[in-house]
Amino acid sequence: MEYCSSGSLLSVLESPENAFGLPEDEFLVVLRCVVAGMNHLRENGIVHRDIKPGNIMRLVGEEGQSIYKLTDFGAARELDDDEKFVSVYGTEEYLHPDMYERAVLRKPQQKAFGVTVDLWSIGVTLYHAATGSLPFIPFGGPRRNKEIMYRITTEKPAGAIAGAQRRENGPLEWSYTLPITCQLSLGLQSQLVPILANILEVEQAKCWGFDQFFAETSDILQRVVVHVFSLSQAVLHHIYIHAHNTIAIFQEAVHKQTSVAPRHQEYLFEGHLCVLEPSVSAQHIAHTTASSPLTLFSTAIPKGLAFRDPALDVPKFVPKVDLQADYNTAKGVLGAGYQALRLARALLDGQELMFRGLHWVMEVLQATCRRTLEVARTSLLYLSSSLGTERFSSVTGTPEIQELKAAAELRSRLRTLAEVLSRCSQNITETQESLSSLNRELVKSRDQVHEDRSIQQIQCCLDKMNFIYKQFKKSRMRPGLGYNEEQIHKLDKVNFSHLAKRLLQVFQEECVQKYQASLVTHGKRMRVVHETRNHLRLVGCSVAACNTEAQGVQESLSKLLEELSHQLLQDRAKGAQASPPPMAPYPSPPRKDLLLHMQELCEGMKLLASDLLDNNRIIERLNRVPAPPDV
Structure with a gap:
């Protein structure tokens, strides 16, 4: 294959600029490339078995755009959707819990594994790309506390996409959303989180298959984004819709993010009133950007941008030289x-x-x-x-x-x-x-x-x-x-x-x-x-x-x-015919x-x-x- 001069996805995530995850546009490029690569593998009946950011290489296209490619097929093997395998291979932070139990904890078990183990690894990789950190983190780190790592992945409630242990011997805390430090918009997060929740599923019977995964991710990638700035709330929203959707569907999507009912939504674009007919195609909405969005009017209290103070995430130097x-x-x-x-x-x-x-x-x-x-x-x-x-x-x-x-x-x-x-x-x-x-x-x-x-x-x-x-x-x-x-x-x-x-x-x-x-x-x-x-x-x-x-x-x-x-x-x-009238008073x-x-x-x-x-x-x-x- 051609030389990928820009390192791996891991090296991109290791850069301090991406300590809290990739920007939204770059994340969508990663998602598009990973889905396309995995789709090609499944069409050829291949299971990768070692999907992780370090095995996703980056190169820059002729127009300056990023291109990500799946690499390192040393652990790959031919496997149809209904076939199983028993050999264990991969990187422990990205391993499916069943494989983790056998490969890392060295516990004897007779389980066979299917192609969906790649979906677990994809889920961990996408979470890592979106947030800059792993989804499952025991106190002391995944490699220092392997038993707790296994507990987090196997005891994870349905719908949870992350779990952490904040202190030694402390309780496990679950998260059902991406962290506030994530750079992805709420519009994209609302589309992505259900996918992560269904592929980060321990029981293979409950986990999505590749067909559903490809269908849901393709649905995201085929959507267009309409930028909407709620003037009253002072918040910028990214509304992901299909170009063939109607204005009514767009307004419902706005309603979900802003709580402004469609009948109360009125818009300006570049200083002009926009009259949006609910039955008309969303293709008639003007092309928007983050700096030139639709401006939404509503009755609401300004709440502004929600964020976490970066000072809370600043570590301290140790006194000695280390x-x-x-x-x-x-x-x-x-x-x-x-x-x-x-x-x-x-x-x-x-x-x-x-x-x-x-x-x-x-x-x-x-x-x-x-x-x-x-x-x-x-x-x-x-x-x-x-x-x-x-x-x-x-x-x-x-x-x-x-x-x-x-x-x-x-x-x-x-x-x-x-x-x-x-x-x-x-x-x-x-x-x-x-x-x-x-x-x-x-x-x-x-x-x-x-x-x-x-x-x-x-x-x-x-x-x-x-x-x-x-x-x-x-x-x-x-x-x-x-x-x-x-x-x-x-x-x-x-x-x-x-x-x-x-x-x-x-x-x-x-x-x-x-x-x-x-x-x-x-x-x-x-x-x-x-x-x-x-x-x-x-x-x-x-x-x-x-x-x-x-x-x-x-x-x-x-x-x-x-x-x-x-x-x-x-x-x-x-x-003219009568006699003159008497004098009026x-x-x-x-x-x-x-x-x-x-x-x-x-x-x-x-x-x-x-x-x-x-x-x-x-x-x-x-x-x-x-x-x-x-x-």
Whole structure:
């Protein structure tokens, strides 16, 4: 086979950068390659019998991608699915418990083994790749406490994927999930954990066969990931779905991770509202990345990124010079340092997504303000134009015409509606100013995050620590150190400890504290946005109600004026035949002028009613546009 220049999967996992497991993208590459390799072996009826990270070699493809290959077939043999074998071979940490009992504990037993023993080894290997550690760890380590190691693997409850003994002669503790330090997203973990639970099964009758293993792992590898940032919770989620799934299935997957019901899920992408129809294919969802996710709105309390403080995983140097122990300690400390760097980046990225999402929400609210304000002002302009007709005032001042009194009442109602619209317009203007002020505050906070230099400080400490670590790595291969070299080694230990302390101090004070303060502020801003959005809904409803009522009043007024105009025409015709009427106690406008005034007002009311009807249509269209959700 070709030369694999990048070492083995074990050497990748032994690197301090991967002390807590591989990044998600790299883990998926490992999973894809291991599944493909095992599928090829099973198609050819071969059992490997020694699957472990050390036998999975890595090379780099032409495009820079990792390629992992199964190697070392010294223990392999031809074996069909229904055949058994009795010989024992393999590496003890990755051995099936039945084989472990015979090979490591040297206990006589007559058990025969099938091809599923490879599945156990694959399960341990995948857990190791995902977490950076073995799933079953007795106190003192697997090689120092073999009886407890066997107990952990055989007494493991159904569904458990890991077990550990924390203290000497202590109880066994079981885990049903991957540790919080794991770099895999919860979306991928939810797909992976059931597979691990079913192939890390002691009883071969309960363990999955290869057909089911291939089916379930292929299901993961065929899925696409949609990145969703829950703005209210301030958490980034990876949603694994099939491209042929519907939006409804995607929404249910989001519901499982965020507890936000599908009917309450509303999304923005790159500043634009996304209307997702449940029956449409998920292929219509925009292409997302971790830095450019869908932004989900919901009513929730910000909880932020959950993580374990890297300081809890920092070992201490022993006082004396012990080259192997010092190397192991430096490796552990450096691994915690890289974990702190990853978390620091994730915390900063989370703040950036918070700021960006809030900015987009406020832009949507500002657009809603502008549209509602335009409708309110247009309606107010028409009403003010109608109410400002002086001739109508002179006409309505004629007390002896009863119908004109009714017209005056309708006019008074229009004036009241105009006042309501005026107040709504003023209210919307104040809301716009409040949103602008909040947006300026948001920009200022975002600039402060961009100016943050904590990542650079942590990286600087890591570079210096890494240099010392490489010196320790070289020294451990030597039988001993001379006096001067030993003094330098001691000084390096002191410097390494100081650098680690400084790194963790920066992480705690510059990253964690600022992030926690940002979460508190984010929660307050989200409440303001939520209240503003509800307020705009109420104002919008008031504007719509005023437009609807004004339209009805205008129609009534137009009808009344038409009747008055008709009545005046009839009176005028009768007056031409009758004798002159007696003098009225109060002067009245000439009948001819009154008729002209009524006709003009009637035409004006019709135009106004038409304009109000147009406004109502605009409002209906606004109501059909998805409003920003509860936040």
